Amino acid sequence: MTELNPRVSVAFQTDKTLAEYAELGRLAEGYGFGTVSVYSDLMFQPPLPALLSMAAATTRVRLGPACLNPFTVHPVEIAGQMTMLDQASRGRAYLGLARGAWLDSIGVQPKRPLQAIRQAVEVIRRLLTRDAAGFGGEVFSLRPGQQLEYETNGNVPLLIGTWGPKLAALAGELADEVKVGGSANPEMVAAMRNWIAVGSALVRRPAAQVGIILGAVTVVDEDGGRARIRAREEVARYLPVVAPFDPTFAMEPGLFSRVDKLVHQRDFSAAGALIPDDVLARFAFAGTPSEVTAQAASVLAAGAARVEFGTPHGLTAKEGLRLLGEKVLPALH
Numbered sequence: 001m002t003e004l005n006p007r008v009s010v011a012f013q014t015d016k017t018l019a020e021y022a023e024l025g026r027l028a029e030g031y032g033f034g035t036v037s038v039y040s041d042l043m044f045q046p047p048l049p050a051l052l053s054m055a056a057a058t059t060r061v062r063l064g065p066a067c068l069n070p071f072t073v074h075p076v077e078i079a080g081q082m083t084m085l086d087q088a089s090r091g092r093a094y095l096g097l098a099r100g101a102w103l104d105s106i107g108v109q110p111k112r113p114l115q116a117i118r119q120a121v122e123v124i125r126r127l128l129t130r131d132a133a134g135f136g137g138e139v140f141s142l143r144p145g146q147q148l149e150y151e152t153n154g155n156v157p158l159l160i161g162t163w164g165p166k167l168a169a170l171a172g173e174l175a176d177e178v179k180v181g182g183s184a185n186p187e188m189v190a191a192m193r194n195w196i197a198v199g200s201a202l203v204r205r206p207a208a209q210v211g212i213i214l215g216a217v218t219v220v221d222e223d224g225g226r227a228r229i230r231a232r233e234e235v236a237r238y239l240p241v242v243a244p245f246d247p248t249f250a251m252e253p254g255l256f257s258r259v260d261k262l263v264h265q266r267d268f269s270a271a272g273a274l275i276p277d278d279v280l281a282r283f284a285f286a287g288t289p290s291e292v293t294a295q296a297a298s299v300l301a302a303g304a305a306r307v308e309f310g311t312p313h314g315l316t317a318k319e320g321l322r323l324l325g326e327k328v329l330p331a332l333h
Contacts, residue, residue: 002032004060007300008332009035009308010324011066011215014045018053024321025054029061031325032333035094037066037215037308042102048081055089062092066179066215066308067161069100070120071110075140076148078120079127083152091153096179097121098161101241114166115139121158121174128152159213163245165195172199172210177305179213182238184295185282186302187248188214193303211305217284218309220323224287230315231286232272236263239275239283246282255279285309289327296332307332 010033012024021038028036036054038047047065054063063085068078078095086093097120099113110116119137126135127148134144160171161179171178178196180188189212197207217234221227240260243251255274262271285292285307296307309328314320 002030003333004029004034005032005329005333006034006062007306008296008329009033009037009062009213009215009306010313010321011037011039011308011310012050013039013041013311014047014050016050018049021050021053022057025057025061025063027321027325029058031321032329033061033325035062035064035306035308037064037096039311040065040068040096042072042100042106048085051085051093052088055085055092058089058092060092062094063089064094064156064159065096066159066181067096067098069098069103069110070116070140071100071103071108072106075120075123076127079124079148079152080150082124082156083128083148083150086153086156094157094159094176095124096159096161098181099167112139114170117160117167118170118174125155128155163242165198168192168195169199172196172201172205172207173203174199175210177211177213179215179308182216182235182242182283183214183246184216184285184299184307185214185246185248186298186304188246189299189302189304191247212303213306213308214299214304215308215310217286217311218292218313218320218324219284219286219315220289220292220313220320220328221315222288222323224291226315227288228277228280228286229272230312231284232275232280233268234272234312235275235280235284236268236271239279243279243283249282251279252276289323289331292324293328293331296328300332 040047116139119140135142157176159177160175200207219227219231240256
């Protein structure tokens, strides 16, 4: 039986069938990935069915959504989903929470996001631990005596997804992990550690107790040039959203707007072609197996608790997962 590596995980988009999720879960566990995450991106399938399918097909790998948000899924529903996943996986679930992105496109305006995340965590934890004392939050609340009408397993580990110092500081108070989604930049680890430390100090816990995860688009292929072309097309979709939050470098003036314009025209090839190699390396794991291994190793050496390889994984999904599992993962043990 292959030993699982807790420092390396893989993430999947929710655009597949239940049978495909089961097979991907088995493959990921068989290769030795320690965690499998499922995205909860707007306008894609919800992550719970995929995670339940994977839970039934696996026995050891850790499973969770990265990330749900309390503006489209109420904390009461999140608590129920996590109870179901933790029971189905026999204690292997984790919960990822984030502010959410692109919510304005569906008319949702996140108000008081820091309060909302803090109070969502409180409500979820009270429900999962069957604490009936009630909670009087301004965004989310529970009346005294209110409990879930089914058995729960207690708390699950909490991951908060963020690029920002304020939410990172909140994670320093509340979370087990912080994920910087869309980053492969080792320099972000130190920046995130400093932000986490602000919140950790408030509750007198060591900042090092909060694991930092960097996860990003991953494209691995024996032809590194082709892998980078494909990665550019994928990164172009989110570069204008996340890159302004990276404090470690300054982007070429006007590049964001040019990329964003082409993405809105759905010309992903032209948008990707504008992204230089040095910028791509900050926001994606891309290249040959040895190049991706070196990138991931540099992130881990910078102090990250784990790296997460995101879709599409390769020029084809199965070949990319095979190369990650057979050539990259063993080199990171």
